[in-house]
Amino acid sequence: MNIKAAVTPGQGQDFVLEEVQLAAPKANEVLVKIVATGVCHTDAVARDAAIAPLPAVLGHEGAGIVEEVGEAVTLLEKGDHVVLSFAHCGHCDNCLTGHPTVCETFNDLNFGGTHDDYTHRLSKDGQPLSTFFGQSSFGTFAIAHERNVVKVDRDVDLALLGPLGCGIQTGAGTVLNSLKPEFGSTIAIYGAGAVGLSAIMAAKIMGCKKIIAIDVHDSRLELAKELCATHTLNGKEVDVVKEIKELTRGGTNYAIDTTGVPPVVRQSLQALRPLGVAAIVGVTPVMDIDVHNDIMAEGKTMMGVIEGDSVPNVFIPQLVDYYKSGQFPFDKLVKFYDFEDINLAFEDSKTGVAIKPIVRIAH
Template identity: 85%
Template sequence: MKIKAAVTNAQGEDFILKEVDLAAPKANEVLVKIVATGVCHTDAVARDAAIAPLPAVLGHEGSGIVEAVGAGVTRLEKGDHVVLSFAHCGHCENCLIGHPTVCETFNDLNFGGVNDDHTHRLSQDGQPLSTFFGQSSFGTFAVAHERNVVKVDKDVDLALLGPLGCGIQTGAGTVLNKLKPEFGSTIAIYGAGAVGLSAIMAAKIVGCQTIIAVDVHDSRLDMAKQFGATHALNGTQVDVVKEIKEITNGGTKYAVDTTGVPPVVRQSLQALRPLGVSAIVGVTPEMNIDVHNDLMAEGKTMVGVIEGDAVPNVFIPQLIAYFKAGQFPFDKLVTFYEFDQINEAFVDSKAGRTIKPVLRIS
């Protein structure tokens, strides 16, 4: 079938809306009419650093309506409202024990450019286009394996829900699924973008007594307070480690770094109390740490977390339930753009003018 898609032709180039071909879903796959899709930093990295084969149709936070199902699909049917999330094999040891975010073939399935069966569904003028995250949601339709398609309630605005498939799932899941802070505990969130603000909302849900937001933009710190931060620190104006230790009488028990900035990652470790845990979710380059003083001497833990250590078909409906109960107002992060404003959405996101851009596709 013919669809409209935002094609990334070469590294660093703007997205171009084009008519492309999308093949029908094969066994265990579904065809989804995309209603909206989030714009994520990972899409920008894929465009600018070519972490997936190009040309490609990027996008990995899609939401839409099931249009057709392939042979063997049992969980979904035409008309279902769905959110698309990351691809995983479903049968390796990590998938089977409930950790599909570290699927043994995660990188191949999400960044390899092909679908689950190692073939392409997208093409232009007879030449294949790479798939991204097993979905390629920057298009009017997408084909995805049923494993990474999550059925959601029909009484929630479907256009809002796409970011639950990656960025918002990452922030909230890191707190709720991985760190699991005790009621009354202390936590610092470094970076108050969409991922960090989602982590702050999650920390409030579980009853953290002290929630410290750290960022360099006062506007984002003000927003962090609205979502549950008890303290907000501008890293350009204060000694973050000193301030946190004074606020918490010795350091936080938990931390989440969403920035990937090496000096900030070190702050997240240094501002922990003994036996504290820092979860790193930002894409961080090679960096140096003082293993003895930053980690070992006080029994601290530094752990990497992908996609909030979530099982999307379980976790995304939970987040929606929190949203419906008024406990997880992630809709306040969203700014909508039309599909043909895709390049503007990426510029605004990079500049910090928008927390979470969402493209209305159809």
């Protein structure tokens, strides 16, 4: 079938809306009519750093309606409202023990450019286009394996839900699935973008006593307060480590770095109390750490977390329930854009005009 898609023709190039061809779904796949797709930093990295083969149709926070199911699909049917999440094999040790975010073939399935059978579904004029995250949701339709398609409630605005498939589940899941902070504990969250703000809301759900947001943009810190951060610090204006240790009488129990900025990663470790735990979710370059003073000497833990250590088919419906009950108002992070304005959405994400852009594809 012919569909309209935002094609990334080459490294660093703008998205181009074009007519492309999409093959029929195979036995375990579904065809989804895309309603809206979130804009994530990982899409920008794929475009600018070519971490996936190009040309490609990017997009990995899709939400839509099932249009057709393959003959072996058992859990989904035409008309279901769904969110698309990351691809995983479903049968390696990590997948089978509830950790598909560290699937043994995660990188191949999400960044390799093909579906799990190593073939393409997308093409233009007979030439293959790479798939991204097993979905390529910057198009009017997408094909995904039933494993990474999550059925969601029909009574919630479907256009809002796509970011639950990656960025928002990353922030919330790092708190709810990985750190699991004790009631009354303290946590510092470095970076008040979509991932960090989602972590703040999750920390409130867990009953953290002090939730400290750190950023360099006052507007984001104001939103962090609205979303129940108990304290905010502007990293350009204060000594963050000193301030946190004073606020918490010695440091936080937990920290999350969403920035990937080496000096900030160091701060997240140095502002922990003894036996504290820091989760790193930002893409961080090679950096120096004083292992003795920053970690070992006070029994601290530094851990990496991918996609919030989530099982999407379990966790995304939980986040929807939290949203419906008023405990997880992630709609406050969102700004909508028309499909034709996808390049503006990415620019606004880069400059901070929008915290979590969502591109509406079907109206």
